[in-house]
Amino acid sequence: MSLVATRPPPATAETHTSEPGPGSGTRAWWAWAAGLYALYALFSLAQHHRLGTTGYDLGIFTQAVRGYAHFGAPIADLKGWGYNLYGDHFHPILILLVPLYWIWPNAQALLVAQAALIAVATVPLARLAASRGGRAAGHATAAAYGLSFGVQGAVSFDFHEVAFAAPLLAFSLAALSERRMKAAAAWALPLLLVKEELALMVAVIGAIMIWRGARRLGLALTGISVIVFTLVVGVLIPAFNPQHVYPYMNSAATGGSLSSSRSIFSRLTDAPEMMFSPSQKIITLLLLGALTCFLALRSPLIAIALPNIAVRFLSDSPAYWGTGLQYNLPLMPVLIAAAWDAQPAWTRSRVPLARTLAHRAGAALLCAAAPLAPAQPLQDFLLHPVRSFSTDAHAKAAYALMRQIPDGAAVEATNHLSPHLAERTRVFTWPLVQHTADWVILDVNEYWPTSFEQNQAHLTDLLHHGYRQIDAQDGIFLLHRE
Known part of the structure; x- marks a missing residue:
């Protein structure tokens, strides 16, 4: 059984070798x-x-x-x-x-x-x-x-x-x-x-x-x-x-x-x-x-x-x-x-x-x-199509916190939250070491790009650099710096 293609006869730019079959042009x-x-x-x-x-x-x-x-x-x-x-x-x-x-x-x-x-x-x-x-x-x-x-x-x-x-x-x-x-x-x-x-x-x-x-x-x-x-x-x-x-x-x-x-x-x-x-x-x-x-x-x-x-x-x-x-x-x-x-x-x-x-x-x-x-x-x-559209308590908490962030703000956000803010804020990936964002929203349980321990450490660092906690729900923290 050969797996090698044989060279076909020369073709012009519009040569056809197959005719349309049954149903080939239907809706x-x-x-x-x-x-x-x-x-x-x-x-x-x-x-x-x-x-x-x-x-x-x-x-x-x-x-x-x-x-x-x-x-x-x-x-x-x-x-x-x-x-x-x-x-x-x-x-x-x-x-x-x-x-x-x-x-x-x-x-x-x-x-x-x-x-x-x-x-x-x-x-x-x-x-x-x-x-x-x-x-x-x-x-x-x-x-x-x-x-x-x-x-x-x-x-x-x-x-x-x-x-x-x-x-x-x-x-x-x-x-x-x-x-x-x-x-x-x-x-x-x-x-x-x-x-x-x-x-x-x-x-x-x-x-x-x-x-x-x-x-x-x-x-x-x-x-x-x-x-x-x-x-x-x-x-x-x-x-x-x-x-x-x-x-x-x-x-x-x-x-x-x-x-x-x-x-x-x-x-x-x-x-x-x-x-x-x-x-x-x-x-x-x-x-x-x-x-x-x-x-x-x-x-x-x-x-x-x-x-x-x-x-x-x-x-x-x-x-x-x-x-x-x-x-x-x-x-x-x-x-x-x-x-x-x-x-x-x-x-x-x-x-x-x-x-x-x-x-x-x-x-x-x-x-x-x-x-x-x-x-x-x-x-x-x-x-389970209906169940797929349901949101758990964690997602509901995230939406409630994200609604508190004003349009046009500069935001540092963790990976699964950032796409929900990308169309109305200037969002940066977590962790932003320069501390230049006005708002920070983080889910400490996010596993990429940092671990739980690194998330906790960065949260502590933010609080030491002038950010204050506005709200927190189900492991998600919302911080703001004037």
């Missing part, structure tokens, strides 16, 4: 997107209502969009006083959220926008599946994508700019699989505005276009991607960064210092070992492959996933290695599109089991995603 896929949107949005809002969101990262992105909405820079004080987010990542596509924020100036606006972006990716993936395997395959693929661990991980953890990548990748790769090269390039180009590392994925998309015969268009896309990545990482982000570096090559949180040529060489020589050690990385790779019953491995589209995996696995931070959070979201449309791109070749396999699997690819994808779904965050919400 059924938009109905799936609408249903998933409602599920994701309600889940996200319920989690936010229960203080389940954080300043890192919902609060940070709320501050950035708020800055754009007021015709300013994307300043995120939660990252540091006056911190311009272009010194961290390159994501100008966030400007598209401004009209929604004008209508609803609240952190929750970002959550519902993310829900819509992730859900819309269902449409091209289900349509591609229906064109290859029929309506049932389209429905199965929509369910498999909607419940996949990469999607659930992203929906359950705040807001992130990579939500824009989900529909752009889905539409681009569906078009690429159908040999609609101009459409594939048009959907891929905006990825350069989502996050700097996605430029590497766009470059691979261009390389696949070259492989499939659209040489000029592929070369142009790859060249633009490489140029943009080089300029953003080498010039633009260091220009805005306080240390004038690209922080994800000079931060222990993202893999240690790579600032010297020796450290870069050392990391490259250690790459083969780092890609598979520790064992958590192997588990993640197996789960990613199992998501499509390994059907995706026969498509060259699978190469688009490699930059994402390499950047994460070459880091020293364990947060990047697993299946949680938002890091696997861009891989979900890549894997599903690759599986359906490879499906015709699998149907011609000499191995009977492979042929059977390919003919039932939709069911295979759903059966692969289903066992992992119950372990994901949406399970409890689906089982």
Whole structure:
């Protein structure tokens, strides 16, 4: 059984190799997107209502969009006083959220926008599946994508700019699989505005276009991607960064210092070992492959996933290695599109089991995603939706204390309280050592970035620096300094 893709015949920029199948142009896929949107949005809002969101990262992105909405820079004080987010990542596509924020100036606006972006990716993936395997395959693929661990991980953890990548990748790769090269390039180009590392994925998309015969268009896309990545990482982000570096090559949180040529060489020589050690990385790779019953491995589209995996696995931070959070979201449309791109070749396999699997690819994808779904965050919400919107005494105390803070105030807040203040105050992360905030609200039981003992110590320090306690409820303290 070969896992190597054979070179296809040369194609023009608009060559089509597959005809639309049954149901490929119906409203059924938009109905799936609408249903998933409602599920994701309600889940996200319920989690936010229960203080389940954080300043890192919902609060940070709320501050950035708020800055754009007021015709300013994307300043995120939660990252540091006056911190311009272009010194961290390159994501100008966030400007598209401004009209929604004008209508609803609240952190929750970002959550519902993310829900819509992730859900819309269902449409091209289900349509591609229906064109290859029929309506049932389209429905199965929509369910498999909607419940996949990469999607659930992203929906359950705040807001992130990579939500824009989900529909752009889905539409681009569906078009690429159908040999609609101009459409594939048009959907891929905006990825350069989502996050700097996605430029590497766009470059691979261009390389696949070259492989499939659209040489000029592929070369142009790859060249633009490489140029943009080089300029953003080498010039633009260091220009805005306080240390004038690209922080994800000079931060222990993202893999240690790579600032010297020796450290870069050392990391490259250690790459083969780092890609598979520790064992958590192997588990993640197996789960990613199992998501499509390994059907995706026969498509060259699978190469688009490699930059994402390499950047994460070459880091020293364990947060990047697993299946949680938002890091696997861009891989979900890549894997599903690759599986359906490879499906015709699998149907011609000499191995009977492979042929059977390919003919039932939709069911295979759903059966692969289903066992992992119950372990994901949406399970409890689906089982107890009403309870998910209820607030306990601790949350009620937090809301009562936060209402005492006036609009426009400078506030030092702990991680789970700060996103609720980001849209109406200038909020800073706890602990702010400079003692420059007028108000402080802290939950001493917050476990990040400080421990209970550190929270108590900082509270004592604040009281010694002119702050007085205004109120306290259920372990949450409100302090003010004239």
